[in-house]
Amino acid sequence: MHVTANSKEVLPGSIFFALKGAKYDGHQFINQALALGAGKIYTEYETGHPEAEVLGKGARKKLAELASEMADHPTHGLKMIGVTGTSGKTTTTYLIHHLLSHNAIPCARMGTNGGFFKNKEVQTSNTTPDPVTLQNWFGQVKRLGAQAVVMEVSSHALDQDRAWAIAWDAACFLNLSREHMDYHPTLEHYLETKSRLFLEHADYSKTLNKNPALFVNRDSPYGLVLAKKSKDIQTFSAYDQIRNLKNTPTGISFEVNLDGTFLPATCPLFGSFQTENILAALSVGLALGISPKHLLEVLATFPGVPGRMESIANERGVFVFVDYAHKPEALEKVLQSLALNEEERSQGRHILTVFGCGGDRDKTKRPVMGEIATRLSDFVYVTSDNPRTEDPLQILKEVESGISLKNYQVIPDRAEAIRLAITNAKAGDIVLIAGKGHEDYQIIGTAKLHFDDREQARLALKR
Incomplete structure (x- = not known):
């Protein structure tokens, strides 16, 4: 059996799904x-083709189910862990991958940075690929020896049933804030979409003899709402389970309550906001049978995540961080975690931030992020970040519209903004370069040009 939603991939006898996408409508390619x-055509609506069967909204689920069948149902024999939330998905999946892989559970990872297991990599244009790509990839990593897969599950994937027909063993909800509001009409719709992983998907997994462990962050107000939707949902809380949190030159140290007793722990991640990601990962590890002792030993060796509070080493004594924060809540969390205390400020230390907002994306967050950056930084360089087909200067004006303070400068050229921030930083200062993180490109118009914040920071530090 061969299944596809891409008419170019059709083979003699293939089952073709005509689906309406954001750019193209598969129904226009039925003749092709x-x-x-x-051999078989399924559609979402009537097209007049006698060969086609109309499935309506059920077409996408049918595609996912047949994709699983075509790949010999790989997730039925894997420990499947899904992570959803507006912020923190990538860091949490990396944490879970590290905890499992170093506790005798070979684990693959899928998400924003692609799909990985040992030397097998699958680059993806979406956080969660299409069902055929996804199920085939599950099959590949399973044959390579994976026993578990942890993956980011985006709201788009849930809404479009790209993550359907997966037999889940665990799922985590981290948080929810304004993002993808160009896709979701309301925050309530956004939450309803995220909830599907813990309700509809969990129920489906039970029919496949799985009993998924469902974890929700109750420190998030939306997490509290979600937790009430099912008696199967368990919660975690940094407020209740973390104490004596301290920032150190190499990360954070704290005490954590996992089984009724507070235990000492360290993690080479920067920022108090990381504790919700850490707790989600530890909860999954416990659910899969790993002891608290072994989890915390491995947590201390976590290598970090590319482009997530990634520290750029230098000999100037400037603390330079590159982070993916491109949403209001994420930017606020990062800057709050970097906040200087009175003693540090008395030493003349400052926080300098470089950031911008993406084009062809939610415009409402632009003034909000401008306000957050200037309120929580000593000085801000407002710059471009993937303007795409929008006028970069117009985007910058919209960011400026939310700023009431005078502690900022507009520098449209991102490389120049990074250079200026680092040039003006003194020893002890913190420079946050936010928005792109691991990305190694800048999208201007429809062109994807090489650009890496980390490379630009290192160049600036050498000058």
Whole structure:
């Protein structure tokens, strides 16, 4: 059996799904699929083709179910862990991957940075790929020896049933804030979409003899709402389970309550906001049978995440961090975690921030992020960040519209903004370069040009 939603991939006898996408409508390619020998056509709406069967909204689930069947149902024999939330998904999946892989559970990882297991990599254009790509990848990593898969599950993937037909063993909800509001009409719709992983998907997994452990962050007000939707949901809380949190030159140290007793722990991550990601990962590890002692031993060796509070080493004594924070809540959390105390300020230390907002994306967050950056920084360099097909200067004006303070400068050229921030930083100062993180490109118009904040920071530090 061969299943596809791409008419170019149709083979004689293929099952072709005509689906309406953001850019293209698969229903327009039915004739092409038939000409290539498609044996069966499923559609979302009536097209007048006698060969096609209309499935309506059920077409996407049917595609996912057949994709799983075509790949011999790989997730039925894997420990499957899904992580959802507006911020922190990537860091949490990296943490879970590290905890499991170093506790005799070979684990693969799928998300924003691609798909990885040992030397097998699958680059993805979406956080969660299409069902056929996804199920085939599960099959590949399983054959390579993976016993578990941890993956980011985006709201788009849940809404479009790209993550359907997966037999889940665990799921985590981290938080929810304004993001993708160009896709979701309301925050309530956004939450409803995220909730599907813990309700509809969890129920489906039970029919496959799985009993998924469901974890929700109750420190998030939306987490509290979600937790009430199912008696199967367990919660975690940094307020209740973390104490004596301290920032250190190499990360954070704290005490954590996992089984009724507070235990000492360290993690080479920067920022108090990381505790919700850490607790989510530890909760999954416990659910899979790993002892608190072994989890905390491995947590201390976590290597970090590319582009997530990534420290750029230098000999100037400037603390330079590159982070993916491109949403209001994420930017606020990062800057709050970097806040200087009175003693540090008395030493003349400052926080300098470089950030911008993406084009062809939610415009409402632009003034909000401008306000956050200037309120929580000593000086801000407002710059470009993937303007895409929008006018970069217009984006910058919209960011400026939310700023009431005078502690900022608009520098459209991102490389120049990074250079200025680092040049003006003194020993002891903190420079946060936010928005792109691991990305190694800048999208201007429709062109994808090489650009890496980390490379630009290192160049600036050498000058």
